[in-house]
Amino acid sequence: MLLLITHNTELSYTEMISESVMELRVTPRQEMYQHRLSFDLAIGPPTSVNSYFDWLGNSVHSFTVNGFHNAIRIEATSVLEVDRKTIDLMDTNDRWPLEPPADYTLCDYMQFGGPVVDCPELRELVHDLRVRPGTPVGEIAFRMMQSVHDRFVYEQGHTTVSSPITDFLRLGKGVCQDFTHLFIGMARALGIPARYVSGIVHPMKEALRGTTQTHAWCELLFPEFGWVALDPTNRRQAGNNFVTLGVGRDYRDVAPNKGVFRGRAVESMAVTVESTLLQQVPEELAAERLRPLPIPVYPGWARDRRILSNAFQVAKSAQQASQIAQQTGQSAQ
């Protein structure tokens, strides 16, 4: 499937802010099943952008805007081709329990951490799957999707991206991050390596839940097939309309954007994603391109008004729950 994706993020602030520092993970990954032909990133206010691969192989773009500004706009446009293999979950040979993997770096996808919290309610859910020695792993995955789908309701406004699965288990309602984190927790409780995927879904005929914008799903490692992409929110395997942006242990590793700024303003964020099915590769594609957007900075602003607060704020885009504990910044060595 050949897709053109535009992924735009508009951050606006109720007052002037300064010293914005941002990190983006919005570049579609290069994978066996996903070939990126072009990536174009436009950022305003104009600034210099640096990129690197993080330890998970996700490509990261970082930038700072130090002058006074009250808006940031990010436009990421990609052209890519997706060709995934799907498997028949009811016909797999890997049996539970899985041998501990020889690749120890998979530890990261087998231990709990961050929002993926081990708890009795999770264990209960796993217990109800009635997994027995010899149960095919594909069938376990299927039962897990069934269980999550039957017991939890997709509804926005109850959780945030940093909500631990204990919240989701208690409320019974949440969005794709919650479904994915819970699903990962169940897999890890069973000793199946599971990782988080952030991405974009091109809408197909049938209605998919949570597809209007970015989406989150999960990959389980089947020794026989490798990583198998499953969308627990919609109880299905990821198809060719699923575009992978980042993979990680959980949401914390793949947040599409996170930032910090100085000022007292309240931030609001609007994300719009559009995707177009292409029939042929457009001409004159740039493999990778960076462009400035004409969003203003106000260098004279500081002289007109005094800044009352010096505190850094974590941009809402990061949406990390912050509890400011007594900070000493150093353990007593």
Next chain:
Amino acid sequence: MFESYDLTGVFDEMFEAPGAPRPHYAPALERLSRLDATSFQRRRRMADVTFVNQGITFTVYSDKLNVERIFPFDLVPRIITAREWDIIERGLVQRITALNLFCKDIYHDQRILTDRVIDPALIYGAKMFRREMIGFPVPRDIYIHICGTDLVRGGDGQYYVLEDNGRTPSGVSYVLENRTVMKKVFPQLFDDYQVRAIEDYPLNLLNTLSHIAPRHADNPTIAILTPGIYNSAYFEHSFLARQMGIELVEGQDLLVENNFVYMRTTAGLRRVDVLYRRLDDDFLDPLSFRPDSLLGVPGLMNAYRMGNVSLANAVGTGVADDKAIYPFVPDMIRYYLKQEPILPNVPTYVCARDTDRKFVLENLDKLVVKATNESGGYGMLMGHQATQTEREKFAELIREDPRNYIAQPIVELSQHPSAIDEGGKLRFEGRRIDLRPYILSGDKVIVMPGGLTRVALRRGSLVVNSSQGGGSKDTWVLEE
């Protein structure tokens, strides 16, 4: 004054047998014995006043009042012979070399894991394993530039390594100040000895920091990054900045632009090339680590990653001084250096291992239990002194999160005479001590001759941490 001095059951630094000082202590003992209580008191008051006036104080965190206290100073110096020091020094150089190789390996090839010398699960379960550092080449391959290794001496007189403080070890300012004060209040004591100088430490530290400056910085700007005045070691941060003639900055004084770090000065922005950061990894950069940290510099990690600013110590060294990884340092020495360790470890039970955990739970009354990611004497159980309830609480904690605990037999620290003042009468009593030498790795490894000798001032106590009522004394390493 030494009449009732008790030597039973421990290694005493000064006496071989009752009334028989070790040869290198004889001249000092001679002078101390000739002193009367009044003149000793006078010297002590002089010393105390000097410390207060200099503002050499620290804060105890668990103390609700957060009051500043002076670090009690014990006027009887500890003396180490050249021969003994030679072993310690070689042992420490060997250890820091292996630890730096370990950090490089862990964040690059992970040979020590693929060869299964260390269980990978232990590393991947370590809170201080910073995945952000994977594949990132730090300047000159040095991770731990400043290390403060804790040594203790067992009943057999052997020095053991208790822990390697490879993150942001503190205390070196006390070492320098103790020497200054000692020279002022007890100059005669130095007459009989050739004590190795320690005063070049700030210069050596500055050279160590310059050594890692980014290539583009011909005349690098170096600064100390402090968490601020509420930090217990703030005195030390300002002391070292003053001694080295460099800036002392807080996170809010810095700013990142186009992946370079700048300092806000009255004359505008000035680029900073090297930061001696006295801030834990967690607080360094709210974008990469704890998002609620107001102490750090947003974007600092990106500037670091691009090689535009160097940090000492490097990010992620906590993986080497995790207490559950400490037991493997002798194996690291054998693995990377093909040498036998010169300084042994204290035997350690890793609760993450089933057999060790079983043993620990059965012998809680004989062991010291420590949380693997805590330091400074916090999160610790002294089994033999604890109540049954406290032991049960720890047993529960260990069962819940075995990876987070290790246990060690109670090390009988060596003792050293301390001057004890009881109702205006001067007496000397044995008090337990440890030793924290400071090691710099730059162009070459430099071990400061001596270090911080901490004293457990409560009679019979084995806890020397300043946060737990410890004091310190001047530490002499002899020339010959």
